[in-house]
Amino acid sequence: MPTTYAYKVRDRAGAIQEGQLEADSEQLVVAKLREMGYVPVSVSRRSRSVFGSDLKFFGPKASLKDVAVFSRQLATMINSGLTILRALAILADQAPSKALADVVVEMKEDIERGYSLSQAIAKHPKIFPPIYLSMVRAGETGGSIDLVLLRLADTMEKQLELRGKIRSAMAYPIAVACLVVLIVTGMLLFVVPMFQGMYKTLGGTLPLPTQILVKVSNVIKAVWWLIAIVIGGGVFGLRKWGATEGGKRVLDRLRLKAPVFGQLVHKTALARVTRTFSSLMRSGVPIMESLDIVAGTAGNSIVSDAVRTASQQVRVGEAVSSALAQHDVFPGLVVQMMAVGEETGALDEMLEKIADFYEREVSATVEALTSLIEPLLMVFMGISVGGMIIALYMPMFQIIKLVK
Numbered sequence: 001m002p003t004t005y006a007y008k009v010r011d012r013a014g015a016i017q018e019g020q021l022e023a024d025s026e027q028l029v030v031a032k033l034r035e036m037g038y039v040p041v042s043v044s045r046r047s048r049s050v051f052g053s054d055l056k057f058f059g060p061k062a063s064l065k066d067v068a069v070f071s072r073q074l075a076t077m078i079n080s081g082l083t084i085l086r087a088l089a090i091l092a093d094q095a096p097s098k099a100l101a102d103v104v105v106e107m108k109e110d111i112e113r114g115y116s117l118s119q120a121i122a123k124h125p126k127i128f129p130p131i132y133l134s135m136v137r138a139g140e141t142g143g144s145i146d147l148v149l150l151r152l153a154d155t156m157e158k159q160l161e162l163r164g165k166i167r168s169a170m171a172y173p174i175a176v177a178c179l180v181v182l183i184v185t186g187m188l189l190f191v192v193p194m195f196q197g198m199y200k201t202l203g204g205t206l207p208l209p210t211q212i213l214v215k216v217s218n219v220i221k222a223v224w225w226l227i228a229i230v231i232g233g234g235v236f237g238l239r240k241w242g243a244t245e246g247g248k249r250v251l252d253r254l255r256l257k258a259p260v261f262g263q264l265v266h267k268t269a270l271a272r273v274t275r276t277f278s279s280l281m282r283s284g285v286p287i288m289e290s291l292d293i294v295a296g297t298a299g300n301s302i303v304s305d306a307v308r309t310a311s312q313q314v315r316v317g318e319a320v321s322s323a324l325a326q327h328d329v330f331p332g333l334v335v336q337m338m339a340v341g342e343e344t345g346a347l348d349e350m351l352e353k354i355a356d357f358y359e360r361e362v363s364a365t366v367e368a369l370t371s372l373i374e375p376l377l378m379v380f381m382g383i384s385v386g387g388m389i390i391a392l393y394m395p396m397f398q399i400i401k402l403v404k
Contacts, residue, residue: 075149
């Protein structure tokens with residue numbers, strides 16, 4: 001029975017095309033695509049579900065850290081003289097996750113059947129991203145697979161380091177904000193009603209801040225379930241809308257223009273783009289294929305759109321630097337350094353220097369934001385909780401004055 005294969009090819013104009021074909025083997029799919037005038041980029045078999053569809057709801061997953069460790073270990077073994085088959089057999093037992101171990105076993109079996117390493121990797125797009133496949137294929141062509149794998153490991157480790165810095169910077173503000181919400185909610189639901197009952201027995205008119213606090217507490221107690229539904233529905237709706245193409249563009253544009261975090265988002269995207277571009281070019285991946293991959297790994301749709309538009313201009317003969325210069329998301333520093341790299345024939349080295357620069361900028365921005373946000377959060381927490389306590393005790397002060 002024929003099997004359905006998903007393919008990604010490059011047409012005569014150099015554009016990436018995707019689709020599906022039914023055939024008895026992957027080799028027949030590749031042959032058919034070449035007869036059609038396409039250059040195959042990747043071909044992978046789509047597994048059928050129990051319902052007979054080609055959808056694959058569950059698949060192996062491995063973290064970026066696991067793949068980086070695997071790449072470095074595989075490169076070291078190949079550099080030491082071991083064959084790829086022997087290295088994969090060893091790594092199948094040492095893989096840090098079961099999902100990756102299962103994939104390594106499948107890759108080993110494919111290579112035993114005559115597949116190349118890149119062809120075996122192409123069957124697992126959920127584990128190995130497009131940059132991985134392209135660089136490994138280029139390494140096989142140039143006979144430097146071990147160097148390419150080491151470069152891949154370095155690139156992924158840089159991405160992990162950058163992601164870790166951003167997460168550590170965001171962890172403290174989020175924790176404090178959640179703590180403030182819990183404290184304020186607890187006081188409105190449990191503490192304020194106790195004081196309200198006490199003030200009713202004393203009679204008199206409550207101060208305006210206390211009246212407002214009591215009314216807010218009564219509203220929350222009465223319709224807390226409605227508030228929870230509205231907040232949950234709003235978050236769910238925002239996430240669904242943000243997953244659409246239009247919604248993602250709007251949110252990404254807002255992220256770039258955000259007053260405090262916009263610079264951090266922008267610098268992170270530039271660091272990711274230039275690091276990926278440098279790794280691809282240094283590994284010998286053609287520039288058009290590199291730009292297509294870079295556009296898909298930018299992490300921001302506005303930056304991705306700019307790279308895709310520039311790719312079309314490069315395809316008709318324009319220089320990369322001048323094509324990117326037409327987009328505001330790429331600062332003059334990036335464009336000028338890339339222009340120098342193109343003139344000297346060292347674009348990959350210049351891109352790596354740009355990536356190093358922006359990664360240092362991200363680290364400095366994270367430290368500055370952390371030092372700025374911590375005191376602001378403490379002030380916000382003090383005003384929120386302290387203001388509620390003062391509003392609750394204001395009637396007490398009036399009672400003390402009357403007693404005196």
